[in-house]
Amino acid sequence: MLAEMDGFEPTEGIVMMAATNRPDILDPALLRPGRFDRQVVVPLPEFGERSAILKVHVLGKKVDESIDLDTLAKSTPGMSGADLANLVNEAALHAVRSDRESITQADFEAARDRVLMGQRRESVAMTDREKEVTAYHEGGHALIATLFAHADPVHKVTILPTGQALGVTMQLPEERHAYSQDYLEDRLAVLFGGRMAEDTVFGVTSTGAANDLVQGTELAKKMVMEWGMSDRIGPMAWGSKNQVFLGEGLVSGRDYSDETARVIDEEVERILRTQEARTRHALIEHRGALDRVAAALLEKETISGDDVAMLVPTPSGAEEDPSSANSPTSSPSLDQSSSD
Amino acid sequence: MLAEMDGFEPTEGIVMMAATNRPDILDPALLRPGRFDRQVVVPLPEFGERSAILKVHVLGKKVDESIDLDTLAKSTPGMSGADLANLVNEAALHAVRSDRESITQADFEAARDRVLMGQRRESVAMTDREKEVTAYHEGGHALIATLFAHADPVHKVTILPTGQALGVTMQLPEERHAYSQDYLEDRLAVLFGGRMAEDTVFGVTSTGAANDLVQGTELAKKMVMEWGMSDRIGPMAWGSKNQVFLGEGLVSGRDYSDETARVIDEEVERILRTQEARTRHALIEHRGALDRVAAALLEKETISGDDVAMLVPTPSGAEEDPSSANSPTSSPSLDQSSSD
Amino acid sequence: MLAEMDGFEPTEGIVMMAATNRPDILDPALLRPGRFDRQVVVPLPEFGERSAILKVHVLGKKVDESIDLDTLAKSTPGMSGADLANLVNEAALHAVRSDRESITQADFEAARDRVLMGQRRESVAMTDREKEVTAYHEGGHALIATLFAHADPVHKVTILPTGQALGVTMQLPEERHAYSQDYLEDRLAVLFGGRMAEDTVFGVTSTGAANDLVQGTELAKKMVMEWGMSDRIGPMAWGSKNQVFLGEGLVSGRDYSDETARVIDEEVERILRTQEARTRHALIEHRGALDRVAAALLEKETISGDDVAMLVPTPSGAEEDPSSANSPTSSPSLDQSSSD
Amino acid sequence: MLAEMDGFEPTEGIVMMAATNRPDILDPALLRPGRFDRQVVVPLPEFGERSAILKVHVLGKKVDESIDLDTLAKSTPGMSGADLANLVNEAALHAVRSDRESITQADFEAARDRVLMGQRRESVAMTDREKEVTAYHEGGHALIATLFAHADPVHKVTILPTGQALGVTMQLPEERHAYSQDYLEDRLAVLFGGRMAEDTVFGVTSTGAANDLVQGTELAKKMVMEWGMSDRIGPMAWGSKNQVFLGEGLVSGRDYSDETARVIDEEVERILRTQEARTRHALIEHRGALDRVAAALLEKETISGDDVAMLVPTPSGAEEDPSSANSPTSSPSLDQSSSD
Amino acid sequence: MLAEMDGFEPTEGIVMMAATNRPDILDPALLRPGRFDRQVVVPLPEFGERSAILKVHVLGKKVDESIDLDTLAKSTPGMSGADLANLVNEAALHAVRSDRESITQADFEAARDRVLMGQRRESVAMTDREKEVTAYHEGGHALIATLFAHADPVHKVTILPTGQALGVTMQLPEERHAYSQDYLEDRLAVLFGGRMAEDTVFGVTSTGAANDLVQGTELAKKMVMEWGMSDRIGPMAWGSKNQVFLGEGLVSGRDYSDETARVIDEEVERILRTQEARTRHALIEHRGALDRVAAALLEKETISGDDVAMLVPTPSGAEEDPSSANSPTSSPSLDQSSSD
């Protein structure tokens, strides 16, 4: 391809464009001046951009007069153009399945929930015990997300199985351009909420929280190794070097000592244990609320974040984050906020 | 393939579908929005689904009126659609070999046992000593599975060689969506039952329990490294990162320090030794029952879980798990429950 | 290719030329005498060379009489011939967009800023809080660069988002042929300026400084491992061996002991912590100036280095580097000096 | 191939079969239900099966009436069908070379010895010293195998060079389905018998026992790492994970800590040193017998196991294993029992 | 190729020849008897051979009667036949550019200097400060090479930039067949001369000596790991095994313990620090001479080794190596002796 590029005469008035999702593994030679003069970064769309994208995709589709694309755009941070196109498509399918002639705001909301939470799996036959454990597990996630000030607020909680999970807690992130340490710590706490609820109530843990542990460990590692959030490690970024391009080296081993690796492990452990303990204490302190949330889940199967909030005695800090209470959506950039 | 996908016009009404058994090694680019919009997870079938699948496969086959596909579906958790198709096929073959004109419930049960336990190997000439050692080995597996409250109950025990094993103990798992720590510990104990019986009775170990050790070690590693079941390691998931896709890195080395590796090893060792000791003590305490089970095996070659239970003086906890006593099947997701 | 080269008769009067950007990964056999007799290194152009290159590229373009290519050449150290060609092109586009018939000096300056700082991204909707954090972050970079004697002087600071950054601080490096330890230490301090400002003012750090940490760590590693700037490591170059060519060995592992790796890590940490502390103290000492710079940014969004200097009470050492105050440009050889 | 398999209609009545000697490196996808429904393990033939196989292979060959294939089958445990076919072939060649018109039992026995011990190499000119050292080396192997109760009994010993060895000690394993720790320890002792005899008699070791050390070390490693025969390591299987299939990971490094590796090394060393010391003591205690066996070898070059037994004063334990004294054959599953 | 070789009949009278520059990575099978019977090593030419080679290359070129090829041959140890051909070519070009009709001895000398020192780069605009630093840096190299008895004598020193260096110190090695430890230690000292001069005079180090550090570290590593010149390591060669040929093993990791690696690192460090200290002391002691050499460089830009010697007060040991004072050339086998 380079050979062909070299063959073009610059005066011919042809502009060569190329796109990639993996700029980190491009041959650096491609990016040198004289090859591609301009590199245009296309980040995920901001609110205004999402609104404009939605307007493009509803063109030619019958939509109810009442629909408010701005509200929808506000509740979908982290979605790409293709995500939004798919969302409109799902909403249209939902309207058809509901025998409506035009797409309503409810169709959009149903489509968004379906995209973010996954599709219900009706065939799963849970035992009563499994239902109870799942209710406390999801109740634990939801309670912690409601109690802790910097956590993304809860949108919905369900013990209806979807995909491979027995239940889902769906949170509502704001549009953020960076994550503070406070936010990340509360995020870890929410992840541990399910496992700690099981442990607190039933006195035994199970393999069901394995994915929460994976997510929590990855997050804590980044806090320690990339984001400088461990005082013992200090203002350093270990292991962040990209060495994927073949010309740069086939193998990229660990570039620090085993002693540093040990301190990193200890710091990751400390961060995780700290949030685990904090989570456990909160669940013990608010055991009544946990029982109420679990009972509500066992009764109604799906409840809203507002339902959860009403079962919790005025958590401290709920007022600190009032702005984030109205836009239901997941936070794609830090992966799935839902958990089984 | 991507190039071709890009070439399709979205308005042409063509839906592109693809299936994989290894989603973990897909190029992430394939899963980005705009490529495959929906990802449909197809898990192993639940009870109701298995029943429906069986109904499809018996169509066009002569089946006895008495057959009860729901009972069969209940006793085959962990089987996939293809497994069930094969099961029906084996049952038909069994009926033909038995000179029956239609498939009976007994044919289905024989087929299931054959699939789960393997085919008998009649040519193996065991010495009396080998028979005795095997009887105690399988007797040890069966006795522990009967004594311990959270273990899957015993379906059949045999000292007739099958495949590469001199004997088999077949357990009856329930349909589970997650595994509790109690269950996993008893599972380790059952695995050690054979080796400890040999050691207790004959005072010497042999290479015959090598596969039990491999299974036990793998299980204990997962408890420590993935499922957060070691207090010393804490709520962490080490080594669970998938790094198989080439673009992500050719080699995925150990991502923790040697000190962490040491603690992991110690915890794996502690868990294994704890269950080994527990198993040994139980076998010494119930030596009479062990002798009776081994004698029964030497006499009858194959005995049922009920036979074993009758030789054991009312084990504590037998009542705790009454629901699991009636569905004979293996537990594929944690690999073979049978052992030599 | 070698085979063909061997086929040429030396008396035929044909000269064979070849060019590469990666001399380090050539098969050494190519460079042996008798193959390519002369190796001509083509480094980045010096001032006089840049001036001549610019003259070539403005040929055939309508340029205002007032333009001064020497001034432009002076302000673009580190740019290659292709960079300069692109710069002229951008200037022409800027003139067209500004409805001018010929390119003026202002067009050249706008083009240079655009190339070095990236393109503004107008759709980003920052919250007031985000604007405030960004103002202090960029203010921190700018204040340290103004206060510390060996740092490259500030050209412009902005909290208008460009590319993937929420703000940019653009410095003005001189033309240098080597970097002194003083310069590198101040460079680290400038990198930490943003993160320390956030920490000092808001008491919490965020993921926004991740790239600063990566740059700082890479720089400190080179100081310790390649440039002999750690007394504990001494006059050694560890890990600088190029082993990419396949015939030389597929894998190039670490060629020193873990003890050496430990000391390297400690020295990298020491250098980074020292500059972090120095930065923090300077920001606390000049908190008033920091507040003034942040306030100016919040008010005007973009301010010049001179604006910053006027908000700072006569920093010590400002006189030490007077020559460097007039040529606005980035320092490509040590990567991006701008940061979010 | 999978694509073609998928293309077959299941109703066509075609059965697809495939065979492999390396099931451990198959793509697991091949073994999933719906691909190959039945996996038929074909182990090495048992006694009855070997007898039947021999009967097939002598068909159409002139065999003496006196031949007793059952006796031959008894003395060839560990041989595969192809081994037995080859054995019959070698016997036929031996009969032809002996100018016999039909194959006799003696031809079968000569063929078996030739297959198990290798072909004599007549051109080797050994010095008297080399002959003496070899006589003591093989005498050491043979004496220990005769003295120790759990060792496979000796069939023949020779100081006539065969293949690359200067001498061979051929033992007679029984048909076993597993190996006890007692057996393995005596096996190590027999391996060390040659080296220790050289050391005891001549006071110096040579490179001639290198292969014995390799075999002993491999065996002791398996005892420690796979068979749970070290109390310090406990009931664990380290390093037994198969990771060869490419999709599973290109590289399978050590999956335990260096501390565990250290304990493994110490245990391997302990086991080897214990058997070495036991061997040395036995040789010193029975120096007279060793001298007698070496002298017999120097005189007759080849002697039988019975000859050795008559030169040894009633070893303790000889009665413990009476059944194993009559079937001369090697033990393929633990590799070569012969040694130089 | 082997297949074809095997196809040749030995009686056909055809001789097969092959040449390689990498005998270490040949398949050993190629070198076995019966393939290539004779292996002819072609080392770099000795003095007499160089003289004969030069005579071949001046044939057909107009050369001045006065030229003395023996003198030229004497001053070009380490050059290959191709190097010498190139040298003659460069001399011819120099004569043409100087408008001479025949090549003179001066043309040969200019050509040799150009080949060994690189081509001047006239466009580099150094600041006065840079010139001063460079003068002291090159002055340091030159002074140490003049002061220390076993160092190769200085031929020329310049602060005119060539290639990527701001200055060059060119030494005059003799023809050597091996290197003594004395020689290697002085070589390290000369390498450190530049960096220590900067440090002594200006109190700060820069990135300009990075290449000197790489060369010094490589040299010290070889002294410790390959040449037995460390008493603590002793008479051993670590890591010298060539394992490049694929059949021998894809990866050749470190074949010694981390403790050995640590001692190697300490010894490399000790050797480097010792020579650094020795260099520093010499520069402090002879600060006057250093100032004089630097001043001469700043004044004249290029000075000869004799000029340097006249500025230095009778260094001890200058008489010890009188024979080496007259042949100006680099020492290719230990890489570049010149430095920036």
Added chain:
Amino acid sequence: MLAEMDGFEPTEGIVMMAATNRPDILDPALLRPGRFDRQVVVPLPEFGERSAILKVHVLGKKVDESIDLDTLAKSTPGMSGADLANLVNEAALHAVRSDRESITQADFEAARDRVLMGQRRESVAMTDREKEVTAYHEGGHALIATLFAHADPVHKVTILPTGQALGVTMQLPEERHAYSQDYLEDRLAVLFGGRMAEDTVFGVTSTGAANDLVQGTELAKKMVMEWGMSDRIGPMAWGSKNQVFLGEGLVSGRDYSDETARVIDEEVERILRTQEARTRHALIEHRGALDRVAAALLEKETISGDDVAMLVPTPSGAEEDPSSANSPTSSPSLDQSSSD
């Protein structure tokens, strides 16, 4: 190929043969019974075999009546058939160059020396100092080989450069089937003889003994790691596992702990230092003999082993190995015995 092999009908009377020099990297599947039934090892020829091979190769060549092929066969242990064919060829060439009409015994001896010592390189111009150092270096090798009882006796010593060496000491190994520890220790001493002579006489070492260090280290490693000759390591073989075949694993890392690696390193060091010290003491004790041998070399350039022996005062142990004094040849199986 296997597919084709499988295609042959066994009754067709076709015998399939294949040869390899690397049986260790064959796919084990090839060697399974039913593929290649017989594996015929072809070792290096013994004395009688060499004699017969030589007789074949002199057929059709004019040889002097006096030639004694048995004597030649005796003096060429370690040579393969191809080596011997080449030897006859070289002898014929030597006879032609000597204007003889038939090949004499002297031609054979000259050919053998040429093959074993390499071809003289006449162009090397050594300085007097180099000649003196080389005389002591080779003298050291030769003196130790003469003094120490188990060393192979000296055949010739020369300071005439051959190949890449400045001198050669050629020893005379016997035909051996194994190596005793005594022999290996003396071999190490002979290797160190050159370096220690330089050190003792001139007080400085050089890079000239680098190859001796490589050979010594390799030998000591094998003594410790493969041949059980270190009491601290014991009767173990570390690292001797062949893992080259791809199906077995792409990468074969170190299979023991770093602690074991450390002890291995210490033992290798101990063995090497012990022999170095022993060598040094012998050279100091016999300094007079060393001076005489060096003087003889400086005078005559090449001397015989007998010449060396006459310059040495009756070394102890010379009588212990009388049989080995008459067959001049190298020992290929332990690589080159000659050294520079």
